[in-house]
Amino acid sequence: MTKKKALFPGSFDPFTLGHLNILKRALTMFDEVVVAVGVNQNKTGMFTVDRKMEIIRLATEGMEGVLIDKYDCLTVDYCRQHGIHHIIRGVRNFVDFDNEKAIADANRKLNPKVETIIIPTAQEYAHISSTAVRDVIRHGGDTSAFIPKGIKNLF
Numbered sequence: 586m587t588k589k590k591a592l593f594p595g596s597f598d599p600f601t602l603g604h605l606n607i608l609k610r611a612l613t614m615f616d617e618v619v620v621a622v623g624v625n626q627n628k629t630g631m632f633t634v635d636r637k638m639e640i641i642r643l644a645t646e647g648m649e650g651v652l653i654d655k656y657d658c659l660t661v662d663y664c665r666q667h668g669i670h671h672i673i674r675g676v677r678n679f680v681d682f683d684n685e686k687a688i689a690d691a692n693r694k695l696n697p698k699v700e701t702i703i704i705p706t707a708q709e710y711a712h713i714s715s716t717a718v719r720d721v722i723r724h725g726g727d728t729s730a731f732i733p734k735g736i737k738n739l740f
Contacts, residue, residue, distance in 0.1 A: 588616035588617050589614075589615045589616045589617070589671075590615060590616065590617045590618070590619065590667075590668070590669050590671075591611055591614070591615040591617075591618050591619070591669065591671040591672065591673050591702070592618075592619050592621055592660070592663065592664055592667075592669045592671070592672050592673065593607065593608055593611060593618050593619065593620045593621065593672075593673040593674075594621045594623055594656070594660050594663070594672065594674075595620075595621075595622070595623065596622070596623055596625065596628070596630060596637075596715070597620070597622055597637050597640075597641060597715070598630035598631055598632055598637060598715050598719065599631065599632060599637065599640055599715060599718055599719070599722070599732060599736075600637065600640050600641045600644050600732070600733070600736070601710070601713045601714075601715060601718055601731055601732055601733075602710050602713055602730075602731060602732060602733060603675060603677065603706045603710040603711070603713045603714075604675065605644060605645075605733050606675075606706055606707050606710050607673065607675035607704050607706060608620060608645065608648075608651065608673075609648075610704055611673045611702075611704065612648070612649075612650050612651070614702070615650070615671065616650055617650045617651075617652055618650060618651060618652070618673065619652045619653070619654055619667070619669065620641050620645070620651060620652070620653050620654070621653075621654045621655065621656050621663060622634050622637045622638055622641070622653075622654070622655045622656075623655075623656060623657075623660070624655055624656065624657035631719050631722070631723075634655050638653050638654075638655060640736050641653050643733075643735045643736050644732075644733040644735055644736050646735060659695065660672060660692060661692045661695045661696035661699050662696075664696065664699045665696060665698075665699075669699070670698055670699055670700060671699070671700055671701075671702055672689070672692065672699060672700070672701045672702070673701075673702055673704060674688075674689070674701055674702070674703050674704070675703075675704050675705070675706050676703055676704070676705055676706065677705075677706050677710075677711045677712075677713075677714070678711065682703065682705075685701070685703050686703070688701075689701035689703070713731050717731070718731045718732060
């Protein structure tokens, strides 16, 4: 029996409780979810791609069906290369939704076999953005309300 697999792509700089919430909910729909860290040559993040992958690995330790990877191509090309037909995207608000819908529409034009599933973040995590978390980290603030327990000592 073929496993139902989805791709959860992002920069994950860093991986937050909001990301974890989306991932857990995606795992109720799919046997496997590939959390794929995108390599963006034009963007310098706070963490290296390898560090991001390590953080995600620790945050998802013990979770069944989670695969972690990185990619440096169009998201739909990664899907094509790995036989994935669903992309998972999380949204916090209407602005996120509009952006993600535009990307989903473009992806569908590039590869009609790939469908995007947009999952709204649970209300208790809707205020969390990676940008805000990076600012808290930079200033030595308490990140425990924003990032998974298993990774808070990494910053």
